[in-house]
Amino acid sequence: xxxxxxxxxxxxxxxxxxxxxxxxxxxxxxxxxxxxxxxxxxxxxxxxxxxxxxxxxxxxxx
Amino acid sequence: xxxxxxxxxxxxxxxxxxxxxxxxxxxxxxxxxxxxxxxxxxxxxxxxxxxxxxxxxxxxxx
Amino acid sequence: xxxxxxxxxxxxxxxxxxxxxxxxxxxxxxxxxxxxxxxxxxxxxxxxxxxxxxxxxxxxxx
Amino acid sequence: xxxxxxxxxxxxxxxxxxxxxxxxxxxxxxxxxxxxxxxxxxxxxxxxxxxxxxxxxxxxxx
Amino acid sequence: xxxxxxxxxxxxxxxxxxxxxxxxxxxxxxxxxxxxxxxxxxxxxxxxxxxxxxxxxxxxxx
Amino acid sequence: xxxxxxxxxxxxxxxxxxxxxxxxxxxxxxxxxxxxxxxxxxxxxxxxxxxxxxxxxxxxxx
Numbered sequence: 001x002x003x004x005x006x007x008x009x010x011x012x013x014x015x016x017x018x019x020x021x022x023x024x025x026x027x028x029x030x031x032x033x034x035x036x037x038x039x040x041x042x043x044x045x046x047x048x049x050x051x052x053x054x055x056x057x058x059x060x061x062x
Numbered sequence: 063x064x065x066x067x068x069x070x071x072x073x074x075x076x077x078x079x080x081x082x083x084x085x086x087x088x089x090x091x092x093x094x095x096x097x098x099x100x101x102x103x104x105x106x107x108x109x110x111x112x113x114x115x116x117x118x119x120x121x122x123x124x
Numbered sequence: 125x126x127x128x129x130x131x132x133x134x135x136x137x138x139x140x141x142x143x144x145x146x147x148x149x150x151x152x153x154x155x156x157x158x159x160x161x162x163x164x165x166x167x168x169x170x171x172x173x174x175x176x177x178x179x180x181x182x183x184x185x186x
Numbered sequence: 187x188x189x190x191x192x193x194x195x196x197x198x199x200x201x202x203x204x205x206x207x208x209x210x211x212x213x214x215x216x217x218x219x220x221x222x223x224x225x226x227x228x229x230x231x232x233x234x235x236x237x238x239x240x241x242x243x244x245x246x247x248x
Numbered sequence: 249x250x251x252x253x254x255x256x257x258x259x260x261x262x263x264x265x266x267x268x269x270x271x272x273x274x275x276x277x278x279x280x281x282x283x284x285x286x287x288x289x290x291x292x293x294x295x296x297x298x299x300x301x302x303x304x305x306x307x308x309x310x
Numbered sequence: 311x312x313x314x315x316x317x318x319x320x321x322x323x324x325x326x327x328x329x330x331x332x333x334x335x336x337x338x339x340x341x342x343x344x345x346x347x348x349x350x351x352x353x354x355x356x357x358x359x360x361x362x363x364x365x366x367x368x369x370x371x372x
Contacts, residue, residue, distance in 0.1 A: 001164070001317075001318075001319055001361060001363070001368075002316060002317065002318055003127060003164065003166070003316075003317040004314055004315065004316050004317075005314065005315040006312060006313075006314050006338075007228055007311075007312065007313040007314075008311075008312055008342065009311055012342060014111050014119070014121065016341055016342060016343075017111055017112070017114075017119060018119055018122065019340075019341040020337065020338065020341040020342055021114035021117055021118070021119060022117045022118075023337035023340065023341055024117075024334055024337045024338065025114070025116065025117030026117065026337070027330065027333035027334045027336070027337045028316075028330065028334065030329075030333065031326055031329040031330040031333055032318065032322060032326060032330055033326075036116045036117055037115070037116045039114075039115070039116060039117065040113070040114070040115055040125070040127065040164070041113070041114040041115075042069055042108060042112065042113055042127070043108075043111075043112040043113070043114075044106075044112070044230075045112070046228065046229075049200050049203055049229075050203070050228065050229040050230070050231070051226070051227070051228055051229070051311060052203075052207035052211070052225075052226070052227040052229075053223070053225070053226055053227075053311070054211065054222045054223045054225060055207055055208045055210075055211030055212065055222055055225065056207070056208075057200070057203060057204055057207060058311070059200065060204065063131075063132075063133055063175060063177070063182070063288070064130060064131065064132055065130075065131040065251060065288065065290070066128055066129065066130050066131075067128065067129040068126060068127075068128050068152075069125075069126065069127040069128075070125075070126055070156065071125060074156060076235050076243070076245065078155055078156060078157070079235055079236070079238075079243060080243055080246065081154075081155040082151065082152065082155040082156055083238035083241055083242070083243060084241045084242075085151035085154065085155055086148055086151045086152065086241075087238070087240065087241030088151070088241065089144065089147035089148045089150070089151045090130075090144065090148065092143075092147065093140055093143040093144040093147055094132065094136060094140060094144055095140070098240045098241055099239070099240045101238075101239070101240060101241065102237070102238070102239055102249070102251065102288070103237070103238040103239075104193055104232065104236065104237055104251070105232075105235075105236040105237070105238075106230075106236070107236070113125060115125070120125070131290055138359050138367070138369065141359055141360070141362075141367060142367055142370065145362035145365055145366070145367060146365045146366070148365075149362070149364065149365030150365065160364045160365055161363070161364045163362075163363070163364060163365065164361070164362070164363055165361070165362040165363075166317055166356060166360065166361055167356075167359075167360040167361070167362075168292075168354075168360070169360070170290060170291075173262050173265055173291075174265070174290065174291040174292070174293070175288070175289070175290055175291070176265075176269035176273070176287075176288070176289040176291075177285070177287070177288055177289075178273065178284045178285045178287060179269055179270045179272075179273030179274065179284055179287065180269070180270070181262070181265060181266055181269060183262065184266065187255075187256075187257055187299060187301070187306070187350070188254060188255065188256055189254075189255040189313060189350065189352070190252055190253065190254050190255075191252065191253040192250060192251075192252050192276075193249075193250065193251040193252075194249075194250055194280065195249055198280060202279055202280060202281075205278075205279040206275065206276065206279040206280055209275035209278065209279055210272055210275045210276065212275070213268065213271035213272045213274070213275045214254075214268065214272065216267075216271065217264055217267040217268040217271055218256065218260060218264060218268055219264075226311070226313065226350070228313070237249060239249070244249075255352055292354075294352060294353075297324050297327055297353075298327070298352065298353040298354070298355070299350070299351070299352055299353070300327075300331035300335070300349075300350070300351040300353075301347070301349070301350055301351075302335065302346045302347045302349060303331055303332045303334075303335030303336065303346055303349065304331070304332070305324070305327060305328055305331060307324065308328065
């Protein structure tokens, strides 16, 4: 039942997401002792104007 | 003050969401002993390429 | 694959949670056209000092 | 390491978000005794049909 | 309806949380043009073994 | 800036969490093309009475 939420800035390809969920799921099952089928991953993509670090929007700091 | 976050794959109609929030709110107020006004529901819709089960993107498993 | 996160103030009994997840799951399956097995619910309980409305901690407004 | 997630109805300008993350970050660093660089803010915007209060979609209650 | 979730490492006092929710709520209402009553804040506190940066648990990096 | 939230049932050791965040961070950096320092992981542990699948609490289905 591990459920993961992954927040990312926009711009990754489907191929990158495909590899990511495969490898992250492997990392979870190897270390937490649970079957692959139990792992769910939600990906959320953010626009650059929807993430801030140190009080500055990513859209302004690039 | 119950606050619910509901993650869904894309594709539901407004009519389905309307019915869902009505019935889920009823279920919460009946069982948790709180007024209807206290219940907030956030719906988040995911693209098929943004959800994975068992290490495989939904976009690939359909 | 609906995944729900339910934020509650502390104090509900296991019996209340049992009824809640049963009824909320029914509400989801009836309105969103998905099997019961696809519905996951995460419950998170908050101390009164960890929730605020209108800038005031619940611990101070009771 | 404070990480904030801010859920909003759609419609704010970039200028409003810019001011918001600046002032919220200041409020966090002043009260929680942590450096500005440690504060991350995720903004999530909702369509009116994706938020409900008291069992009614915002899209229907406006 | 802004709803904020604030993730923190454990160790803040109630007094610090009280000041934080007050100032963060002010920052939100001033910049997003919404009444104080509309702002909810959820605080979640993490043990040092439940947060990691750069692949290392906070419990190990202190 | 990938930020991950990992929801788990209670019961893992610190050693398991240490291995998990190390391997998950590697999986993220390898596939999403970002430095290790940019990856944050929040772990949230649930009691068996705070997770439900198919309308049944985990505390009741074991």
